[in-house]
Amino acid sequence: MEATNHIGFIVAAYAAAFAVVGVLIAWVMLDYRAQRRKLADLELRGITRRSATMRSERTMEQAKEEA
């Protein structure tokens, strides 16, 4: 009796929980893919952590020489 009276509230609560958890999981997964894609894109253009460091060092050396 009680269950049939309030079944809508119970279903709505569980639906809300599945929706919120689903959105959180999707957000984390999509964000991960997006960041990986951006890093891969930079790597394709030859920009890696090492190359970027070397380039900035080279730029500083050039600046010193010019000075």
Place this chain on the structure above:
Amino acid sequence: MALADFANPSRFLTFANRAIPWLGGVTLIAFAFGLNQAMVAPDDYQQGATVKIMFLHVPSAWLGMLGWGVMTIAALGTLVWRHPLADVAAKAAAPIGAAFTFLCLVTGSLWGRPEWGTYWVWDARLTSELVLFLLYLGVIALWRTVEDPSRAARAAAILTLVGAIDLPIIKFSVDWWNTLHQGTSVFRLGGSTIYPTILIPLFIMAVAFTLLFVTLHVAAMRNEILRRRVRTLRLMQASAAS
């Protein structure tokens, strides 16, 4: 390997890549078991089947507070030790904590309507929980407004420490004020007032939700570290080009 070694972002990434599939698997098993136990748990003698909403509402409320607790510890790491991984941990926890606080408010509303005859009442417990949700939104907005991550981290850390005052208010609101929300019934002196046939499924669901929080937090921290790497590379590229 000591726990402090994970404070290195590169080591944390290695750890996260290994741990996330395992954490995800254990979380899935815990939820399968927990949901099964929640469905077969008997109805409450007064509330009937609506007590099943408790298996979502109570863990969500705990995780909403846990999220802010994690951010508070991370805020101390940011302000005292200025550790970048503390910034990452705080930023990654905010949307997850906000989502669980939102879920707590929604499921509480859906539980309140059949039990109290209203979706919402401005009592101390409900209002302090809403304040926590608004604080989460404030911190997320702050992170998005300030472009420099280290400056944003310091501002967010101060707001987090101030906002931590809300945690004991939420916890003790039902003791300090006369509220429509029920008093403490799980962790209390003299033992829980909930019968074990309902209390045990509640604990299993709480463990499942906590595992979900940990999995999502580790994954979101990994994303944030990668985002910072992308930002650093772009900045270095721009400075090298100019």
